[in-house]
Amino acid sequence: MMNRNVATLGSxxxxxxxxxxxAACPFCESETGQQVKAxxxxxxxxxxxxxxxxxxxxxxxxxxxxxxxDFRFRTQTTPKADAAPPANGG
Numbered sequence: 001m002m003n004r005n006v007a008t009l010g011s012x013x014x015x016x017x018x019x020x021x022x023a024a025c026p027f028c029e030s031e032t033g034q035q036v037k038a039x040x041x042x043x044x045x046x047x048x049x050x051x052x053x054x055x056x057x058x059x060x061x062x063x064x065x066x067x068x069x070d071f072r073f074r075t076q077t078t079p080k081a082d083a084a085p086p087a088n089g090g
Contacts, residue, residue, distance in 0.1 A: 027033045 025033075
């Protein structure tokens with residue numbers, strides 16, 4: 001388990017140090033890059049972000065509903081280990 005944590009931390013450090021490549025983007029400072037940036041971060045940004053994330057949120061809700069329903073079903077139908085045996089001797 002420790003090796004996995006070290007590998008994850010190492011990967012995050014390497015990705016964090018790789019920010020220079022994004023900062024060196026030749027298109028971001030151009031006129032076209034500024035127009036794209038203005039088009040993304042406009043007044044409709046939060047609505048567009050919500051609409052983009054909506055399928056993932058809906059899928060998460062369905063999966064959580066199935067998981068919670070299955071968990072409730074399993075906890076209600078599992079017999080207790082210390083329960084008394086049936087009265088008919090079986």
